Amino acid sequence: MKIKEVMKMILSIARDVLTAFVGFSGGLAVGTGFVAFLSVIGIIPRLTQITKTISKLRAFERSVLLGSLFGCWISLRDTVLYLPNIFLVIIGGISGIFIGMLAAALTEVLNVFPILAKRVGIQKKIVYLLMAIALGKVFGSLFHWIYFVP
Amino acid sequence: MLGSSGGDGLKKVLYIKLLNRRRVVENSIVCLGDVAKIRGNGINVNQLDEIIIHQIQKSDGSHVIIDILDIVPLIEEVEPEMSIEIVGVTMCILEIIPLKKNENKLFFWFVWILLFVGSSLAIIYFHEDVSMQKVQQRIHYMITGNYSRKPLLFQVPYSLGLGIGMVLFFNHWFKKRLNEEPSPLEVEMFQYQRSLDEFMMINENKRSDEDDLKHRT
Numbered sequence: 001m002k003i004k005e006v007m008k009m010i011l012s013i014a015r016d017v018l019t020a021f022v023g024f025s026g027g028l029a030v031g032t033g034f035v036a037f038l039s040v041i042g043i044i045p046r047l048t049q050i051t052k053t054i055s056k057l058r059a060f061e062r063s064v065l066l067g068s069l070f071g072c073w074i075s076l077r078d079t080v081l082y083l084p085n086i087f088l089v090i091i092g093g094i095s096g097i098f099i100g101m102l103a104a105a106l107t108e109v110l111n112v113f114p115i116l117a118k119r120v121g122i123q124k125k126i127v128y129l130l131m132a133i134a135l136g137k138v139f140g141s142l143f144h145w146i147y148f149v150p
Numbered sequence: 151m152l153g154s155s156g157g158d159g160l161k162k163v164l165y166i167k168l169l170n171r172r173r174v175v176e177n178s179i180v181c182l183g184d185v186a187k188i189r190g191n192g193i194n195v196n197q198l199d200e201i202i203i204h205q206i207q208k209s210d211g212s213h214v215i216i217d218i219l220d221i222v223p224l225i226e227e228v229e230p231e232m233s234i235e236i237v238g239v240t241m242c243i244l245e246i247i248p249l250k251k252n253e254n255k256l257f258f259w260f261v262w263i264l265l266f267v268g269s270s271l272a273i274i275y276f277h278e279d280v281s282m283q284k285v286q287q288r289i290h291y292m293i294t295g296n297y298s299r300k301p302l303l304f305q306v307p308y309s310l311g312l313g314i315g316m317v318l319f320f321n322h323w324f325k326k327r328l329n330e331e332p333s334p335l336e337v338e339m340f341q342y343q344r345s346l347d348e349f350m351m352i353n354e355n356k357r358s359d360e361d362d363l364k365h366r367t
Contacts, residue, residue, distance in 0.1 A: 042334075046319055049331060074292060082295040085303055091293065092304035096311020097318065103273070104319035105334075113335060114342035116261070125258060130335065132265040134316040140270025141277070141309035145302060148274060149283050 034068060041105045043098075096141075103137060162232035164190040164198075164225065168218055171243040171347060180204040182224070185216055185242045193232065198225060206246055214244040215354040241351050273312070 038044065044064070048054045073079070081087075117126045167187045174180055182188070183199030201224050204214060218240040225234060277283070286308075290301035321333035332340075 043319075046334065050318060050321070075288075079292060080295050081293055083293050085294060087293050088290060088301070088303045089307045091289070092307035093311040093314075096308035096313075097315035098311075099308070100312040100315020100317075101319045102315075103276075103312070104316040111338070114339045117339065118342075118346075126335070126339075128258075129262060129265055130316075130320055132262045133269045134313045134320075136266035136269035137273045137316060138309055138313040139266070140273040141312050142306065143270065144274045144277055145283075145300070145305040145309065149300065 031068070035064075038064065041102060043101045043105050046101070046105070100134075100137070104134075162190065162192050162229070163235060164188065164193055164229070164232050165235045165237055166218075166221070166225075167237040168216070168221075168239050168242045170239055171245060173245045173247055174206060175247050176206060176249045178206055180206065180216075180244060182221065185244070186221070190232075193229060198228060201225065201228060204244070206244075210246060212246055213350060214246065215351060216242040216244060217354075241354070243347050243350060 044057070044060055048057060048060070053060075113126065113129070116129070165188070169185055169187070172185055174184065180203050181199060182201040182203055185203060188195050188198055203216060203221060203224065206214065218236055222234060226232075286301050286304050287298065290296075290298045290304055293304075320335055321331070
């Protein structure tokens with residue numbers, strides 16, 4: 001009887017260890033993929049270039065790391081912060097800027113433009129085409145949230 | 151390299167640097183001064199600048215490639231007693247601009263609307279693809295503690311931020327630049343142009359090689 005219980009315990013420990021191992025390796029893969037994605041997309045260099053804060057690159061690295069860990073935690077747990085509504089506006093705006101930079105940085109956008117400008121032959125007016133894309137994104141997004149979703 | 155340390159040591163040396171690319175108007179005459187920078191001592195540089203290199207014709211198409219080896223004999227005709235030092239690239243691309251501009255307003259606006267509608271649709275696809283509505287409902291709940299079916303208070307600032315982020319990245323707000331550095335788009339345009347130039351140069355080489363072969367056989 002006792003041996004059976006010990007066997008059961010060992011088995012359950014082994015199962016837990018295996019689960020933890022699978023979870024850990026999954027996290028490792030996703031984490032490396034996420035960092036690789038961020039580096040390829042080149043948002044951080046662009047931001048440091050605009051704000052002239054290249055010397056603080058390490059701090060930004062940590063910020064991304066802590067941010068992903070924070071996102072991990074609150075999306076996997078049921079944390080509720082009970083903050084006033086103004087935080088919605090601030091966080092919404094900030095996440096919009098980030099996604100906007102992401103959309104702009106996606107290499108498809110960058111690779112399409114030079115070719116488009118050449119084909120159409122309007123290299124001087126390329127800024128207006130840029131604006132078409134940016135405004136189109138804003139319009140599409142507002143349209144989606146206000147009218148499109150049921 | 152061509153300069154020999156001959157007798158008097160006062161041999162005339164001409165330094166010539168070809169420009170990478172140059173835009174010229176249709177039917178114009180291209181002089182040496184248009185495609186190259188020339189320096190040298192004891193040489194009449196102005197006279198050399200006037201040497202006619204090419205007359206643009208209809209058959210040239212949109213681009214002409216000037217090779218340094220085509221230029222050297224022309225210089226030697228004017229100034230035979232001199233060694234030529236070549237600095238920089240060996241080919242110059244002439245981009246021919248048509249006299250009458252066929253810029254079509256309608257065409258431009260078509261592209262503008264195409265991009266506008268296309269990018270709106272693309273962002274809707276993206277939002278649906280990553281189930282953003284659900285995530286934002288959850289974020290709304292996490293922050294405030296109450297559920298909202300349409301968390302517009304989060305979503306409208308998000309949408310505006312989307313535009314700001316794109317403008318920040320491209321460093322442009324219509325004609326106004328946000329700072330002096332080149333934007334990623336300009337760098338990308340430059341790189342694309344350079345690849346095109348390189349392609350043209352190599353293809354031009356191939357073509358002249360084929361011509362040589364034909365002449366020999």
